[in-house]
Amino acid sequence: MNASPTFAADRQSGRQLRVTEKALPQHNRAHNRSLVLQTLFRRGAMSRADLARESGLTRPTVSGLVAELTDDGIVAELGFRDGARVGKPATLVGIQADAFHIVALDLSSADRFVGAIVNLRGEVIDRAHVDLDGAVGEEAVARCIRLVDELSTRTTRRLLGIGVGTPGIVDHEGTVRTAVHLGWYDLPLATRLTERFGVPVHVGNDSNVAALGVHTFGDQKHGQSLMVITIENGVGVGLIIGGALVEGEQFSAGEIGHVTVDDDGDVCACGRRGCLEVVLTAPLLAARLRSADAGSRGAVLHEAGRALGIVLAPIVSSLNLNEIVVCGPRALIEGALLRSALETVRNRTLSPVTNGLEMRYAGDDLELAVLGAASLVLSAELGVS
């Protein structure tokens, strides 16, 4: 394993470009470089001429950037185009998928940390996990480090960086401000991992990271808006609006677990009554299902889904989004709970707003959350999103 080359840090600016920002020349260059990578990333290998057409850049600009990216090892010539017309066949250039690998971690699960080695095309190369055994605080950090250690031995490629999705509120420095179930408060996770492994580290909230995963690699069907809900030790939401992640003014967007759903509900750990998490977390639901007789299990799931729907109805109405993807234990979420949540949202909103709404189980949630963590690194280091 080698540290990421120096170009990586320069690329971070590519992520920030907005039309309202200053159009400094180096921004334009980073922008164009990202555009080339983005095009190859999304469309696959192509000739330089096609790349110019697709990206809207000039041929000389494309050639210069391809040369630079080839020197960095990220792009390579990958042979000739099949079925070329008469004349010289065009050389295809494409992402060198395994030029770098990414270590991607998903810390959202209640009982274990999972991770993967991911390549530049977002393909999972290998997987690992460590059981949590109730570890919190420094012991949980140690298990996180052990997981990165374990994954690092699975690749001989240079690491582009480490991406982490963690429960809790995470700021732009990668400090976990609060992750109650892990006992992490103001934990500088990105700094700790950077010091330990010598590569760039990017940390985000688990639901936000899962939303990035679905948006970047998943089967996102509709437009530019997406909600991903993670149901594990708590309930969190990740929102993509207009193609961009919503982080919130205090990095707390998506913290819906303690919204009141029932004024007469049970007392919550937070001290108030009837929060969503009083009827909907993975451990709680699992316990209730275990103690319920066969005939009342459906009612338990229906009640949990209804509580979720009550919280979602105003959010869906205010954003008019069409797609909600739910991550967490499949046995709890898929089926009765999801049906009840969707039905509740429909019953509590105006039909033009929610007619188009679909809610679905994430399928292989591990994969999307891990890929989302990898996309944090791709986005920050290469400007690919």
Place this chain on the structure above:
Amino acid sequence: MNASPTFAADRQSGRQLRVTEKALPQHNRAHNRSLVLQTLFRRGAMSRADLARESGLTRPTVSGLVAELTDDGIVAELGFRDGARVGKPATLVGIQADAFHIVALDLSSADRFVGAIVNLRGEVIDRAHVDLDGAVGEEAVARCIRLVDELSTRTTRRLLGIGVGTPGIVDHEGTVRTAVHLGWYDLPLATRLTERFGVPVHVGNDSNVAALGVHTFGDQKHGQSLMVITIENGVGVGLIIGGALVEGEQFSAGEIGHVTVDDDGDVCACGRRGCLEVVLTAPLLAARLRSADAGSRGAVLHEAGRALGIVLAPIVSSLNLNEIVVCGPRALIEGALLRSALETVRNRTLSPVTNGLEMRYAGDDLELAVLGAASLVLSAELGVS
């Protein structure tokens, strides 16, 4: 009144620029032109050298764009800088505020359409209104046209365009798909006004337009997120997230009026029970206050505010926004209703998410909604936002 010059249509593309989009040369030029206007718009007149520094563009690019904008009459030389150091004093260039005027309409009020003549700096030059007298359908369109006629006589400048904020669901063509209280269904309002007045027309939902008004011209205090709530014949929300308006997948973002707040509430016009608009619209509240005795008026306002807070709590939690501005009749909204709404949001959410939340009355709501309508035109025609 003269029609807008031909440059107007070309500028529309400036609005669409995103980092993920193709960086075609004409986009870059529109981008740079918008950047120059944006800088002058926000910072006021300055020298070409300062403009280059502020915008991050090169001196020759700035000089070329200033020459082009001067030819179009939008920018002019406005004298010399005071207190210049020794040597030739720098010539200041700035927005020629009255080169064009904008007709801006706010159709949100329950009893009248209001409008203004606004200049390129967003200053109101003159105002007018027409009473609605319960007009709906074509008669309401006729009153809208009469208001534009009236306003057009108040200026001799060329019109950059007409901006309209209307209740209901509005698509990108400026067609009002549904505005129940005005009896408008699939009404091509932008096309109708363009045909009648021969200038570009931009139509948006009233709450969205009010949000643009606060964001562009108002006293927005916090970050990049803002919610504006309009309480008139209905209750609508306009959201700015990450500096951009949220329109929704079916242009229906912000339609919170028919979210259920009370499962046992009164039957609503929509056929369901306990919608927000069963306890909170301007006419309904006014009627309840008239029939209530002095001692119970506070309770009527408190109940309405609480219903609003119940709907807002999940939205604020999912977006973690800090600023909510409420428009509508001052006598109903300012005071007890707002206090109750904020208290309810705080009581029903996690404190780290809503500690920073402020809710305030819009003050002069007419002004902001009208200025928002003007900003639709500034944004679409000049790329200034």
